[in-house]
Amino acid sequence: MNSGVNASYGGCTISGDVFVSGGTASSGSDYSISGGSVVFNIQGVGPHSASAPVVINIVDDILVENTETINLSIQNPSENCPGFSTITPGTGTAVVNILDNDSTPTPTPPSPTPNTPTPNLSLDPGFTPNQQSIYEGLTSACSGASGDLLNRCNEINNADLNAIIPDAVAAQGAAAVDFGYKQFSVVHGRIVNLRNSQQQSSSLLGYSTININGETIPVGKALMTALGPARGGAAGDDPNDQLFRDSPLGFFLKGQFNVGEKANTSSERGFKADRKAVTFGMDYSIMDELVLGAAFGYGSTDTNYNLNSGSMSADAFEFSSYGSYFLPQSFYIDWIMSYALHSFDINRRIQYTGFDNTATSAANGDQYGFSLGFGKDFALQSFVINPYLRLDYSKTKVDSYQESGGGGLAMEFAGQSIDSATSTIGGQASNAISTSWGVLSPGVRFEWVHQYLDESRLIQARFSQAAAGAGTFAVKTDTPDRDYFNIGTSLALSLPEGRAGFLRYEYRLGQAYITDHTIELGARIPF
Structure with missing residues (x-):
């Protein structure tokens, strides 16, 4: 992050709080900032510029998004320049671009539902002994069934058992x-x-x-x-x-x-x-x-x-x-x-x-x-x-x-x-x-x-x-x-x-x- 100052004699430091002043990225879902302040060291006489690091943590997701921006600024600046006669702080700003490195994901197929060999049949406590027996035999036969039997398994319901x-x-x-x-x-x-x-x-x-x-x-x-x-x-x-x-x-x-x-x-x-x-x-x-x-x-x-x-x-x-x-x-x-x-x-x-x-x-x-x-x-x-x-x-x-x-x-x-x-x-x-x-x-x-x-x-x-x-x-x-x-x-x-x-x-x-x-x-x- 850069900051400018105009000094009459050499040597001073300037500090301030970093805040987000704009951009298209969303705090929390796209990034987070470590630390809330920066310090700039100024040497020499006349207009100078200085930079200080700001740590931005990018959230790595799987969403495919366009390039997003973060606009940073300094607020509440303060200086420590002993012996300087003239100190004029400049503006401190930065623009950060977040580049998406994700590609279009391959859709993950849904997990298969458990195989139901007789989707229209259900166990009924009111079954007669013969209905109970044919129900058990049919559900067993329909597991892995094919051809005509499979067609019957998919259509038979409780009312058809008799x-x-x-x-x-x-x-x-x-x-x-x-x-x-x-x-x-x-x-x-x-x-x-x-x-x-x-x-x-x-x-x-x-x-x-x-x-x-x-x-x-x-x-x-x-x-x-x-x-x-x-x-x-x-x-x-x-x-x-x-x-x-x-x-x-x-x-x-x-x-x-x-x-x-x-x-x-x-x-x-x-x-x-x-x-x-x-x-x-x-x-x-x-x-x-x-x-x-x-x-x-x-x-x-x-x-x-x-x-x-x-x-x-x-x-x-x-x-x-x-x-x-x-x-x-x-x-x-x-x-x-x-x-x-x-x-x-x-x-x-x-x-x-x-x-x-x-x-x-x-x-x-x-x-x-x-x-x-x-x-x-x-x-x-x-x-x-x-x-x-x-x-x-x-x-x-x-x-x-x-x-x-x-x-x-x-x-x-x-x-x-x-x-x-x-x-x-x-x-x-x-x-x-x-x-x-x-x-x-x-x-x-x-x-x-x-x-x-x-x-x-x-x-x-x-x-x-x-x-x-x-x-x-x-x-x-x-x-x-x-x-x-x-x-x-x-x-x-x-x-x-x-x-x-x-x-x-x-x-x-x-x-x-x-x-x-x-x-x-x-x-x-x-x-």
């Missing part, structure tokens, strides 16, 4: 188990007819043998004897009675039509199902007390899921061996052993706002089962009453399978295993009405069924397009009803030469979400 849950998958096992038990019913019905027609006549609900005057004879023969007066004489005296005798070898054909439906639950998708089945069999009376036979059954089930969410068609082929042994005192034991093959074709429709696609798949399975029945027959004139107990067991397996299509939401399903064990306590009654052309037998039946096994299951699954080890979840099935009831009515017709036909209707009661109706037609042709 459309994605494969809660109809449980219907495969249910259809197989139900088919097995209905086939048990068909074959047991055939055994009933055999006991009725053993040696004489044929009615729908007569059973086994009865003891009359110490002689064990088939129920059919007893009924014919009881009906003798109505037919104009004793059955044994009428040569036409031979027309009602059966050959030991017999064939039968039965057809079933079943309609049922299930309401939606928190764990399973509801559906409506139509099942058609036909069973062909043959049996042989080895002796009056023992009959053995074999049967083949085919069934087809068409299932349509509620909310237009897809369909399933199932086919089943079953092979059965069966027998009945007539015990003394009109008791009997029946048994059935069966093995079945199942196939399923499934269309799972996935539909939510902005998306509609179908995942298709095919699965196979098998089933084996065993049924054991025990009962007693009571003949009261033309009536036959039969209380009985039956134990049924089946084990069904569905192989693992994988869907195709689905717009990124196709899934893989692990194998399933379903164990079912039931007891049936029931009774049936019929009345044999003799006519000139045969025997007509109306009947009724009531059963109480209790389920011991077949608990709620977890069906393991994963999203097919997810990375290895990711996207897994489990679908929980309903716990089956432990107790329900079957009520039915029937009408049987026995014709000469052992020919017979019947019609049966059955309705199921007591299941919380299921209704079921069965119609069965049958015919027997002896050889």
Whole structure:
């Protein structure tokens, strides 16, 4: 900083305070000044100029700015010039330029936000177990997802979860188990007819043998004897009675039509199902007390899921061996052993706002089962009453399978295993009405069924397009009803030469979400 003075004799000092008198730079943000005063030393006579340092600290920032200035001046000057006769201080000023050495900075990209694989999904404490499971599986599958799956991950929200849950998958096992038990019913019905027609006549609900005057004879023969007066004489005296005798070898054909439906639950998708089945069999009376036979059954089930969410068609082929042994005192034991093959074709429709696609798949399975029945027959004139107990067991397996299509939401399903064990306590009654052309037998039946096994299951699954080890979840099935009831009515017709036909209707009661109706037609042709 420079200052001027005019002195008459040599040697003096001048001091003053430095202050900022102007400029474009801003104190604090652009600079700061160390020290607030300066001292100038003057030597010699006459006009002189002197300089003194002023320390200015420049603030180094990253802003790109034009050259800025600082104007400095001295105020409150004072001198120390002993012996000088004339001292005239001049002005002390300085202009400081601040030059910017910064270049235009390269923009720093913003820090990436944490990856959110499902931006529209959020955990809800009100989720059902299946919603919670699919939420976890989907968020896992969406981590690192690409292609169609990534598109789905970016659009799915909480309201769409129910459309994605494969809660109809449980219907495969249910259809197989139900088919097995209905086939048990068909074959047991055939055994009933055999006991009725053993040696004489044929009615729908007569059973086994009865003891009359110490002689064990088939129920059919007893009924014919009881009906003798109505037919104009004793059955044994009428040569036409031979027309009602059966050959030991017999064939039968039965057809079933079943309609049922299930309401939606928190764990399973509801559906409506139509099942058609036909069973062909043959049996042989080895002796009056023992009959053995074999049967083949085919069934087809068409299932349509509620909310237009897809369909399933199932086919089943079953092979059965069966027998009945007539015990003394009109008791009997029946048994059935069966093995079945199942196939399923499934269309799972996935539909939510902005998306509609179908995942298709095919699965196979098998089933084996065993049924054991025990009962007693009571003949009261033309009536036959039969209380009985039956134990049924089946084990069904569905192989693992994988869907195709689905717009990124196709899934893989692990194998399933379903164990079912039931007891049936029931009774049936019929009345044999003799006519000139045969025997007509109306009947009724009531059963109480209790389920011991077949608990709620977890069906393991994963999203097919997810990375290895990711996207897994489990679908929980309903716990089956432990107790329900079957009520039915029937009408049987026995014709000469052992020919017979019947019609049966059955309705199921007591299941919380299921209704079921069965119609069965049958015919027997002896050889």
